[in-house]
Amino acid sequence: MMKWFIDQPVVLQALLATLFTWGVTALGAATVFFFKDIKKNVLNAMLGFAAGVMIAASFWSLLAPSISMAESIGQNAVVVAALGFLSGGLFLFLADKLIPHLHLGGKMSEAEGIKTSWQRSVLLVLAITLHNIPEGLAVGVAFGAVAKGTGDATLAGAIALAIGIGLQNFPEGAAVSIPLRREGMSRKKAFLYGQASGVVEPFMGVLGAVAVTMMEPILPFALAFAAGAMIYVVVEELIPEAHRGNDNLESDITTIGCMIGFTVMMILDVALG
Template sequence: MSLMTHLAPWQMALLATLFTWGMTALGAGLVFFFKTIRSYALAIMYGFAAGVMIAASFWSLLDPAIALAEKQGKTAWMVVASGFVLGGVFLYLADKLIPSLCLKRSKQSSNFGTENQLRRTILLVFSITLHNIPEGLAVGVAFGAAANAAGAQQAGIILAATTVAIGIGLQNFPEGAAVSIPLRQSGMSRFRAFMYGQASGIVEPVAGILGAVLVSSVTSILPYALAFAAGAMIYVACKELIPEAHARTAEQSHWAILGVMAGFTLMMILDVALG
């Protein structure tokens, strides 16, 4: 943590988003060891990532945002609520760029040929890449908030931002596998499938630097920025991770629930113990 405090916000954001990209690559790397992954294992991974992000959104982001807003003499509930909603709306609008309808139709089709499978998975690569942009921005915004703080407050914000990066990195791991393994199943070589899988996360460092630079230049938006990151995380957890976890084990949804509970509990313990 002491090393991080000596870095500029954009440098911290770069390191954090390189980590989230690395987690995507790590997940994509499973293609070298497995051609398929059991449904219950994916359900636990997605659920665990969702639990981590839900816990982090309050203890690491919303709670500090409330304290900062009160210290600035603002109406805390209004500041945090508006930032939180803005984070969710931002990801909703970004999500509209993704051709999700095409994905749903492809998934519902029971007659998959090799060419159709490949098209479907490449569309998945495109969709994951697009929604990684606002996730990278969320990490950058969280680290950018540290630029206008000092001392213990700065250390707390950096810890919160690190938690955001960990949460997004955890959810990137199964996403990398979700891209590379279907590509391998459709006939692509292991190396090429891996390269496609890791490439879906390469946009996060660029978006992270951009978010940090924008936020670090304005002091008054600190609590808004933290709440924004929280809203973005909750949106990702509710829109992407929890439904995906349940979809993996339609008849045994307890695996998804156990993953959410485990992730939430672990992150809550870490936040409270380190906070």
């Protein structure tokens, strides 16, 4: 199976990898068939874990290869990595201000983005979908980097990134579907909404892979861009949400989850990459 995967075109590899990450999101959303509620401590640990994975992936799988590749093709590595990183954050900042969405546990009056009459469930899904845009892009760009054969990019490293993103997508799927079930939505509908938050990843994965394979000079910038977008999500969304209304014990659980997530992603990237 692995040999078959290795022999496939890079765009198909990126598509399959992001279909995997979407599938894990669906698995997480499927927990709604077994649970109607989720304890805040558990949710905090999940969100902390997801944040840790994304922080580690941003450096080990994206920023470090970006710098290495920029140097290998004669670009100013510091400038390219810095501009790409900040551009990724700016992109998510603008998306956050424009796309209507509502964070978990928030009231309708706290919805962000352009004002709309959309239902609460749709706004909740859009909030998680915003998280998944940089994740899908990161996986696609990572596979595209392997195809170009520059810098330190390896297929094992790209696969490790997809596995890490998949691991943190499981709690994200559950974090959408279970709250929707608690609010009275049917299990089936809550599941459909939960898995829908990951649909964007295959599209972004293919887009990222196609873009960097067609325009090699933008590859270092694209890797740093994905890293910046992911860090923006962590700082703006995941960490604040995990600490919302917490006491000391709940904050500790979030922090421990983040440390574990970072360690797991670091091990995956170093061991496989």
